Amino acid sequence: MSDNIKNDEVDLGIAGKLTKAFITSPLSIILFFAMLGAGIIGLISTPRQEDPQISVPMIDLFVEYPGASSDEVANIVIKPLERLMSHILGVKHVYSVSDKGQGIITVEFDVGQEMNASIIKVRDKMLANLDFMPPGVRSPLIKPKEIDDVPIINLTLWSKSLDDGQLRSLGLELLQQLEKIKDTNNGFVVGGRKEIFHIDAYPGRLAGYGVSIQQIAGTVGSANVSDHTGDIELNGYKMEVYSGDFFKKVEDIENLVVSVKDGMPIYVRDVADVYYAPEETDHMVNYYTGKANKTNIKATGEQAVTIAIAKKFGSNGVAVAENILARVEELKGRLIPDNVEVSVTRNYGKSAKDKVNALLKKLFIATGAVTLLVWFALGWRPAVVVTLVIPVVLLMTIFAAWILGMTIDRVSLFALIFSIGILVDDAIVVTENIYRRWLIDNKITIGTAIDAVREVGNPTILATFTVVAALVPMAAVSGMMGPYMAPIPVLGSVAMMISLFAAFVFTPYFIMKFVPPLGVLHKMHEKEEKESKILYAFFHSTISKLFHIKAYGWGFLIALFIAFFMSMSMFYTTTVP
Template sequence: MVNSSHEPVETREDQAVTLTNVRSKHGLTNAIVHVFLHSNLSLVLIVLSVALGLAALFLTPREEDPQIVVPLADVFVQFPGHSAEEVEQLVTAPLEKVLYHIDGVEYVYSMSRRDQAIVTVRYYVGQDRERSLVKISKRIDENMDTIPAGVTGWVVKPVEIDDVPILNLTLTSDTADDHALRRVAEELVNRLAAVKNISRAYVIGGRKRQVSVYLDPDRLEAYDISPLEIEYALKASNVTISAGRFTRNDTVFDVEAGEAFADSEELNDLVVAVKNGRPVSLKDVARVVDGPEEVTNYTRHVWGSAAGFENEWGTVGWVVGGESETTNVQPGREGCAVTIAIAKKKGTNAVWVARDVIRKAEELTREVVPDDMDLVITRNFGQSADEKVNELVESLVVAIIIVIALMTLGLGWRESLVVAVA
């Protein structure tokens, strides 16, 4: 005789009864544990947790500076015709006292220069940004009676952490002057502004283009013309005024009167007066120079001992679009320089924005930058932010491995595996 035994098959009704019995005997906690042990829900949750963690690691914006709410604002006050000392005594010092007594203000900084004062107001961390700006404007309006008569206006400009440039590209040369460098840099800025997620792009250093008029005192005296007549003629001629509009064939045409000067030649031929029935041109009494403005500061760049192309792509010191046979890059070599500063939009990834700007700059160097100029990276917060995040992840992985190893020695591999998965 053959004896055979068959284990009873547990039906859904039996599982429900068992779950009810477990709940009644051991409570809700044991019932939940029973469900996770006898179903695939645990595996699904583990996979989902890992997926969410990886998504957070790779998709969370990496930034050098954290998004901490610290309301900042600059107050620009125009006080023309006064020296820096007068601006400080009449405008800056009284304004500092007024703004410092605003609720929530932590620090007040100031800078006085000729014809202008700049006062920076910094609030405590966590203050509401919009309300903080309103408080500044309201406090200034309440003290209108104390403002000196010579003040022509003021502007309250908010400052955010994202206004700090994440990427600096320095254009340098030992043969070209700062004016030529700035003109090339301005062209680069105009094209780099098209890169996605850029909030600001501007040039630091270098002399701007300026048309200067140098009057000849002897000729002015000979023609009996005063400098004020020259000034009036220049202001009256270099203006464009709207003269109305008309409609024809369902098209609106705007009419303008006057024309601004297009080049220095038009300025030379400007009639500034009529003497003895003869027109007097500007070139008869003055010299017109179309070139850089006067020097107010100097910006220099010196190649360090590690200059060249040993630097990795996109790192500080790397020459954008450079090739190994370039001879401009030599340690200790010095030249004029201007810097292109790039700031990103709020909430965007500094690593991605810096990478996109550098790639675009590589393309533009072949089209815009002359051979005697080099474009070098002098700041890259995207690179440093990426390095810090990677260091954090590496430290986290090492810590997890150490914890698992210690738990394996003390509790066994099964328990340590549970902790590792968690």
Template sequence: MNNLGFAGKIARAFIDSKLTPLIVGASLLLGLFSVLATPREEEPQIVVPMVDIYLPMPGSSPKEVEERLVAPFEKKIWEIKGVEYIYSASRPGMGIVTVRFVVGENMEQSLVKLYNKVMSNRGLLPPGSGDPLVVPKSIDDVPILSLTLWSERYDHHALRRVARELTDELQKADNVAETEIKGGLSRELKVSLDASRLASYGLTPLSVMGALEKGNVAQRAGAISSGNRDYTLDAGNFLTDAAGAGRLVVSAKEGRPVYLSDVATVTDGVQEPTDYVFFGVGPAAAHKGIRGGAADYPAVTISVAKRKGANATWVAEELVKRVEFQKGKIIPSEMQVTVTRNYGETAKEKNDELLFHMFLAALSVTILIALFMGWR
């Protein structure tokens, strides 16, 4: 016993110590707390500053945008310390430059350096171009949950209306950063001008457009005081329906007002579609509880991103519970909701598998030590 080394002396001190069970118990509790408190993530939580720069140049071809706008800014951006990659794309009237910094660079400092470099070189902007727009990107911008609303009965417009109300409810949940609705058709007031009626009143489309812009305004007009009270005055009103828009005065002729309905037809409907979103039911739909035939149904998708550092599993579970609670209230009974992406669930599966293998490894090491070194 007198020939024990440093490790042996430590082991002898703890073998008979009454603090050993307490230390072991505290270590187990600390490990359990770490397992529960560590956020479960699908995407790697590494700091990789990435920024998009939008360079508008209306009326220009992609080649002009690339040569006169994108290329000069690329050369200046390469001067920034920490820039690793630059990607660019040009399209009619717009150039997009994506800047990626070295892994581990500070996000705020990288954004400030890039913003200062872009704004200090505004002299490179050719005549007719707009102001640059700098938009930072993050791994947390990736949606963790996607919900697809689809129905055999309701159209794209009705689906989007329900999706907007459902989005408002989802944003009330904790740690929700951003929501986005993809697909569907928004409500729109459409004004169809009649050329002959415009000519009879001596009006032009531009004059009617100016009247619409001025008439679709609500603002504070001042205040009056009476009886020790102040009353605020509001002037104007927004155009909310076809009847109200038709009563808008766009001009006057021979002392009589000319209404919008006199020179145009106003309809309250939906916008012209720019894209379509449909939901198709596959052969495995019945095994996942999805009802539907073989047709493609109108659909709208809601994507939700979480805040930085939040547990993706907990956030996704809370959002799914809120959706289930709104069925029969905001969501009609004939409208289906399908979870088309759930990074919280996949992150939980991977995390549970990792913990299981770690437990097996720890158990195997413990058994080997007990067999070859003794129980003590």
């Protein structure tokens, strides 16, 4: 094998210069493993979820106007606020609902707007126009909403021995523990009765002591407060002074004085029973197990509460869900008693993981299919080269997705699967041309390999940019589908550019590491010529009949039209779901 390099560096072009620099350089394998390592880091670090992340900020403004009718709320408060909100840059729609004494305005921003910036815009607009608010209107409450506010996991607590009030108290305690987990967002509890203080007055005692219900209500209401009354400074220390306190136990209410009769104080306990218990039932949550239940524990309508937890924007939904479930298992037997069952009634983390793993499996299958096809067509050595190049291209594309803030989801993995069929083209073109030039020269040299890459370099670059140019317009799609489908043009283009780099840097390097003997190249060439003759004979005989025999030609066209309309009819008959 000769190391002669026939071509001047000036004539090599970009492709030839890259190949000349890396074809025998030890930096090639170092760069290969560095890119492989970066790709593995990206694969581990990139968040996984079912669908791409889409930012569509929506902000609710709750306005209270006590005593006003719905028309007054709409005309005096809501409509002027609507006009103000519609002037904000980036606002797409403004909706409102007016009711007696209150109204709600929903501000929807354009797709892609950041939530924090949107909240600041709404808040600044409100503060700058408070002077138009009529007297009596309370300061609006701003509540942001986004797609990630949808819970990714629901946990249903149910028991055959505890009531819904006890389950709710347990659920609130459990929610506090789960919200400490990293990357969890808003959580809430559905179902169960809240535990409150009950005061059951006795009419006979009220009449006997001359106490009214209003007196009890006024006394209880005024006592359940805590006010800052001032500060005390002493010896360089400052102490805040508060008067009053909130109720903490039943005795705090029982010992309240509601009136005085004959010089004797009348306490709440004298005219009423006070106890702490769940409120009256106004809604119910029951849990049933169905055919999908995989445990031996069955529920037949037991009282239950459900804990719903969302994740933060940009976090790994799979990891958050797994951390939540792991924490629940840790709390069983400690916070969660043995007579309470925890059923997972929603787990978007698991569904995302299953779908992502299924697509990753298909990604490996597609890679294997391409490898086998190259092995069948070119031999095992080119197949090994392609097998080494494909993983580094795919992993570096995932690394780029991590850098760009994307996620591993169904759409991004579709982009990778879609790209596999075309990202190996560059490597195959380079491999075939190097083998062809070696056959022409009837000897294997590094100089010939470099010149072979130079020969197909510009056409390969042009073909790659043509594919990229076909993908890029998809990134200009507006509306909700724009960011949803964005991984296809972005990652597809990135994969093509990385595959082009790999074809000029890694493919020649690995070809020189797996150099086939000249005899093998001649056998491959003879095999290719035989296959070409067979294919030529088949297509020539078939196509010539379509041109020269009218019956065959018209029959082919009619069959083509019938097949087309039959395929289109599948949409009308809903044969295709």
